[in-house]
Amino acid sequence: MTLYDLANPTRFLKLVKVVLPWLIVATVAALAVGLYFAFFVAPEDYQQGQTVRIMFVHVPSAQLALMCYAMMALSSVGSLVWKHPLADVSAKAAAPLGAAFTFLALFSGAVWGKPMWGTFWVWDARLTSFLVLLIMYLGIIALWKAIEDPIKAAKVNAIITLVGVINVVIIKFSVEWWNTLHQPPSIIRSGGPAIHSSILIPLGLMALAFVLLFVTLHLMSMRNEIMRRRIRAMRMRAASAAPAASSSTITKAAPAGAR
Amino acid sequence: MDFSEFGRHAEYVVAAYAMAAVVIGALIIWVRTDKTRLEKELQALEASGIRRRSTRRAGPSVSQATSVPANKKNEK
């Protein structure tokens, strides 16, 4: 089952139909176990108290936001270079999910920082780069909506996503540099307080649960996108089918014009 | 571990998980409603008789262009 075999949408849909139930079960199970560990097993942090539990939402969604953008970049290469047909579909299906998880990462980050800084929003290096990432996601979604023809929209989005990928790295660096210029390094370093194994396990479980959730939602959203394209194609055929029928009567009179 | 000794910042933890639930819930609902709406539309289109290509698979695609030899009088 090479990647190209997956190119056939019908085979892809069959695969999705088989895999999806298992994925849903796995996601629910992982979430349940993760939440249990997050709330009942992980110890209270001596310094931050209960708020450290927010990390189990913040860190997985932040990782997912970046992973989703990387996946979109890969799909962009797939659609531009290998012209893999489902790459466009996967890139378009992933954009809203990426935006949602970036927003979740931003919100949980702000809420996590509130007890420490006293305000919801702080121009902390990581939060700022996620804010810029969110603007990029929303720009890409707007670009998808702005172009009607799916083939052209896919190529144009692939270009912007690839240019964006280089920029995410530069932004991360420049924001961190800019941040140290204006402010002492904030408490939430990416590692946070030294990761103690009792926190690591719930974190890993929640991260796994979030990834499974993402894959499930992404497959379902790709299925929707394939259906959307089918509808568009059938509507176009309905439009082009009508005159053809009538014009065939006209050409009957003409000698040549074999169909 | 019950909720009473959740400490002074309980509302923030609750807020974060609540928002997570809201966002994930919204995504799930969005995907499901999209699916049903699209399926209904697909059914409607198929019901309206737009035959799909494979049911009337034509022979090898007929050459679309027929050249008429040079200097023929240009009759339409």
Add this chain to the structure above:
Amino acid sequence: MSWMKSLFVREYQLANRVGGGALIGVLFFLAVVTIFPFGVGPDMILLSRIGAAILWIGALLATLLGLDRLFQADREDGSLELLVMSGRSLELVVLIKCAAHWAATGLPLVLATPVLSLFVGLDFQSIVLVTLTLLVGAPALTLVGAVGAGVTVSMRRGGVLLSILVIPLAVPILIFGVSAATAGAIDSNNFLVPFLFLCALTLFGLVVGPLAAAAALRVSGE
């Protein structure tokens, strides 16, 4: 070689002619800079602290404003098709168009900067630094904006979407530009670091801009 010169001359002439976009960029820059004190208040000490940022943000918006017509005018009158099919390297054509756009709108912004920095109470050294950083940084804005212009060329109201797509790409340019302009005031060694990053971003834009914009134009040509 002469085709490049004739393309540059044509683009530059068109931008400077009555209908062109050259002057409007500078006027918009003036309008943006003068509006800040009405909001922030006439307190010169405060204004001078954020003066470099006001000028940079004004220049950024003025550049983006002029960019959506970079390719759209050619597309509407049909010459974009001829440029694409002419066999000349489209990346070079895009680079020359960006150079002409920068010369017509970017350069006047840089020339207007010393005058406008008086409004925000910058001292002499800051004026020199802001002008220098804009001189080096503005091309990067044009080149990155060209990618947005190429992507939105086939849309009617592409200008707004262009800004949304390009502003995140321009964040690093703004960060290093402003920090180079303000860092210089304290001591020279932390001027050089951001300034060199700014130059690096411009060179980077020189490569990525034309490549991505040309690819986008080819796609929208179909």
Add this chain to the structure above:
Amino acid sequence: MVVSGAMNQLKLVCQGVACDRGGRRVLNHVDLEVGSGEALIVQGPNGVGKSSLLRVIAGLVATAKGSITLEGGMAERSVAEQSHYFGHLDALKPLQTVLENLSFWRSFFEPADFGDGKVRESMSELEALDTLGIAHTASLPAGYLSAGQRRRLSVARLLVVPRPIWLLDEPTSALDKASEEVLLGLIADHIHAGGLVVAATHLPLNLPNTKFLNLSPVTTESEHMFAGDDLDDYFDEPEQDED
């Protein structure tokens, strides 16, 4: 400016050309051949893909399948670089004068030879404007010209840079009788000089030694639209539960 030189054999060949636009298959299995000194008139109902065929040859639209080659042409240059595309839009800048417009295109486009290895000496701007009878407007901004004059100025672009293939999309549309005569005369000259012409039109064009190509609407779906070439139909449910 008729060059009498030996009629060397250039041949534009399209084999099995197919192309998609806007997600629809507009051209499928088009084969055609045009030799030096010949004109091909592409006819067919509207929307059947006449202008798409010209745009594919001009390299503005990528081909989904098939190949387009110019036998005897300059090997290192693509077909597009050896052809002129004359579409509905005039590609003129109203702010620039007529002369500036024309001299820009003259220096921008690279001339190509007619298969005999040597590039023909290109006509000067004023000479071209004179042939088209709009020499008096040379210093006026193009915006001041009438539609017919603008069309003639657009034709001048084809004269100032000699290239063998002329791709004309509805050349005589929006032209008054006089301009039409001038244009047909110039096209005839181009053919006699050993050039090739592919014109898409539904109005009759009387040109020397013309061939006709009737395009009929495409029936096959575009497999390319969503998938690689060897894919079965994108719209189908799996085969077994076929109704």
